[in-house]
Amino acid sequence: MLKQLVDLLENKENGLSLSEISRAMKAQPSAVLSMIDLLVQKGKLIEIGPDGKCCTTCGAQSDCNLLAARGKRYMVKPQN
Amino acid sequence: MTTSSMQSLFRLDYGGKMERAIERMLAAFEENKFDTGRYPRRWLAIKLLEGDADILSRVQSMQGGAQIIALAQQNAEHLKSMLGDEVDLLTADRRYGYINGIVRQSLQRPLMDRITLTDRIDDIVTHKWLGLPFFFMIMYVIFRLVIDVSAPFLDWTDAVINGPIAHLFSFILNLITAPAWIHSLVIDGIVAGVGGVLVFVPGLLILYFFLALLEDSGYMSRAAFVMDRFMRVVGLHGKSFIPMILGFGCAVPAIYATRTIASRRDRVLTALLVPLMSCSARLPVYVVFGLAFFGARAGTVIWAMYALGIIVAMLAGMVFTRTILKPDASSAFVLELPPYRQPALKSVLIHMWENTREFVRKAGTTILFASLVMWLLLNMPWGVTNQRDSYFGKVSGMIAPVFAPLGFGNWQTSGALVTGFMAKEIVVSTMSQVYLSGEDAVTSEPLTFGEEMTGTGKGFITASIDSGKILLSILPGVDLIPADEAADDTALSHALQGQFTPLSAMSMLVFVLLYVPCAATLGAIKHEFGTSWAVISAVYQTSVAWIVALIVYQGGMLLGFG
Numbered sequence: 001m002l003k004q005l006v007d008l009l010e011n012k013e014n015g016l017s018l019s020e021i022s023r024a025m026k027a028q029p030s031a032v033l034s035m036i037d038l039l040v041q042k043g044k045l046i047e048i049g050p051d052g053k054c055c056t057t058c059g060a061q062s063d064c065n066l067l068a069a070r071g072k073r074y075m076v077k078p079q080n
Numbered sequence: 081m082t083t084s085s086m087q088s089l090f091r092l093d094y095g096g097k098m099e100r101a102i103e104r105m106l107a108a109f110e111e112n113k114f115d116t117g118r119y120p121r122r123w124l125a126i127k128l129l130e131g132d133a134d135i136l137s138r139v140q141s142m143q144g145g146a147q148i149i150a151l152a153q154q155n156a157e158h159l160k161s162m163l164g165d166e167v168d169l170l171t172a173d174r175r176y177g178y179i180n181g182i183v184r185q186s187l188q189r190p191l192m193d194r195i196t197l198t199d200r201i202d203d204i205v206t207h208k209w210l211g212l213p214f215f216f217m218i219m220y221v222i223f224r225l226v227i228d229v230s231a232p233f234l235d236w237t238d239a240v241i242n243g244p245i246a247h248l249f250s251f252i253l254n255l256i257t258a259p260a261w262i263h264s265l266v267i268d269g270i271v272a273g274v275g276g277v278l279v280f281v282p283g284l285l286i287l288y289f290f291l292a293l294l295e296d297s298g299y300m301s302r303a304a305f306v307m308d309r310f311m312r313v314v315g316l317h318g319k320s321f322i323p324m325i326l327g328f329g330c331a332v333p334a335i336y337a338t339r340t341i342a343s344r345r346d347r348v349l350t351a352l353l354v355p356l357m358s359c360s361a362r363l364p365v366y367v368v369f370g371l372a373f374f375g376a377r378a379g380t381v382i383w384a385m386y387a388l389g390i391i392v393a394m395l396a397g398m399v400f401t402r403t404i405l406k407p408d409a410s411s412a413f414v415l416e417l418p419p420y421r422q423p424a425l426k427s428v429l430i431h432m433w434e435n436t437r438e439f440v441r442k443a444g445t446t447i448l449f450a451s452l453v454m455w456l457l458l459n460m461p462w463g464v465t466n467q468r469d470s471y472f473g474k475v476s477g478m479i480a481p482v483f484a485p486l487g488f489g490n491w492q493t494s495g496a497l498v499t500g501f502m503a504k505e506i507v508v509s510t511m512s513q514v515y516l517s518g519e520d521a522v523t524s525e526p527l528t529f530g531e532e533m534t535g536t537g538k539g540f541i542t543a544s545i546d547s548g549k550i551l552l553s554i555l556p557g558v559d560l561i562p563a564d565e566a567a568d569d570t571a572l573s574h575a576l577q578g579q580f581t582p583l584s585a586m587s588m589l590v591f592v593l594l595y596v597p598c599a600a601t602l603g604a605i606k607h608e609f610g611t612s613w614a615v616i617s618a619v620y621q622t623s624v625a626w627i628v629a630l631i632v633y634q635g636g637m638l639l640g641f642g
Contacts, residue, residue: 004418
């Protein structure tokens with residue numbers, strides 16, 4: 001399932017939202033979220049804002065209206 | 081339900097490579113007398129492989145903990161290099177996959193509009209009616225590839241063993257002026273016996289390559305799923321097919337793999353059927369007879385042997401289910417169908433090498449020992465000139481009438497079949513010793529060391545080109561191999577042509593497929609289920625083998641194939 005999730009996000013330039021991922025994987029968002037959390041923690045995925053920018057580089061995450069309104073997106077961590 | 085009974089019912093299977101690493105950790109606990117304290121042993125082994133920081137710090141402070149941690153890290157690195165991910169991600173992946181399997185089988189959702197590529201492929205390969213033919217077609221293509229593509233390399237290996245290697249041993253023996261009996265022991269005993277088995281290494285490399293491809297691509301789970309449906313019809317448990325698939329490699333780990341089945345009755349039944357799956361040790365026998373008697377149809381005949389093994393296992397399962405192993409309450413079969421993925425070449429190559437290395441190791445131990453014993457028996461009483469008068473010849477001659485109705489009642493074949501009880505490859509090494517001793521390759525025109533090395537190199541290049549042509553010829557409309565060049569014989573295949581007819585060869589193959597499991601397999605059955613089940617396994621398989629081979633031979637004679 002984790003591999004399937006990473007494969008799904010591979011080559012998605014603007015990433016996918018939680019609801020898009022759970023729809024594609026035919027699974028409940030709550031179940032998918034725990035997988036995403038693990039993959040983010042392991043450095044396989046990164047969280048990005050709705051505009052495609054990486055949330056981790058922004059200091060205003062908790063106050064971000066855009067994020068609050070449209071939710072996080074996730075993408076595969078680019079190789080350096 | 082108590083905790084212990086729940087544990088005995090449920091144990092998540094983390095997949096072949098991971099399970100082997102867990103087994104190694106458990107064995108290390110035993111060897112080092114490592115007390116896991118309040119932690120369940122398997123759970124602790126998994127946590128150590130995952131590199132759980134909290135557990136690592138606790139184990140570090142335990143007696144012998146540092147050594148166990150070092151071993152866990154070594155195993156985790158090995159898994160990472162093979163599977164391309166950290167162990168904690170791999171185990172989490174398996175757990176999520178298992179949960180997903182349960183949800184899919186127990187929860188009905190409205191049809192979603194998005195159908196993945198995996199779903200599309202699964203519609204065909206796990207289809208109620210198409211799934212089974214598709215599985216057999218895949219196996220057929222693989223065995224055709226194994227036999228056809230490996231044939232030129234098989235000839236090359238045969239030529240190298242009977243040429244430069246035999247010459248080298250002969251040269252050394254002449255140099256030290258070794259007596260004639262030592263010369264005979266080395267050339268007729270060791271080189272003919274061990275070499276006769278090592279010839280098949282190229283074929284095994286290709287077989288394991290394709291089995292690894294099937295496993296890593298995710299198709300093996302589909303095969304188990306397809307067979308599950310079929311096996312339930314004949315009263316078997318779906319989980320039984322997973323050990324059976326392992327049985328295509330070797331029956332010994334397959335017998336131990338039955339531990340994942342909860343019910344003892346299902347475990348025993350599966351263990352009785354696993355040896356009917358054609359293990360890789362039987363492949364050399366099939367190849368020798370296939371090339372000698374069936375030429376371009378050798379691949380089809382070998383595929384038929386594998387299919388026959390499965391069919392007989394199904395029928396035997398039906399009989400056991402209705403007699404001594406009546407079914408108890410069946411537990412649910414939950415199987416994860418992972419998405420298809422592109423196999424990693426490195427993982428496939430490691431898998432291929434690890435399995436082939438085991439075959440080569442056995443050639444250097446069990447088969448070497450058996451070859452030495454065989455040579456002694458063929459040359460005792462000391463000075464015997466005719467092998468028929470040796471101890472081996474006399475004992476084999478006494479057994480031979482049992483096989484006469486099956487079409488191969490000669491002392492040579494009877495003896496080879498008896499020695500095959502130690503390991504099935506030994507049937508070939510014994511036949512090599514019996515039929516090829518005296519056919520001294522060393523008497524040919526002597527070549528210099530340089531000429532031999534050049535010839536070996538050229539032979540390898542020619543074999544590579546021929547294999548490439550055969551591989552391309554599999555494509556529709558491509559024919560690069562003239563009909564008269566297809567499928568060359570090994571030295572043993574050639575020698576056998578005077579001893580068997582195609583019908584008696586077929587009967588012999590059927591007997592080798594079905595008769596008594598090798599000593600190591602019976603040992604595993606005895607270890608897991610006790611002596612009585614090991615005896616039942618040996619007796620029923622040999623009886624079935626004799627009856628089916630009799631039907632093949634006598635039926636063939638009646639139909640005019642003799």
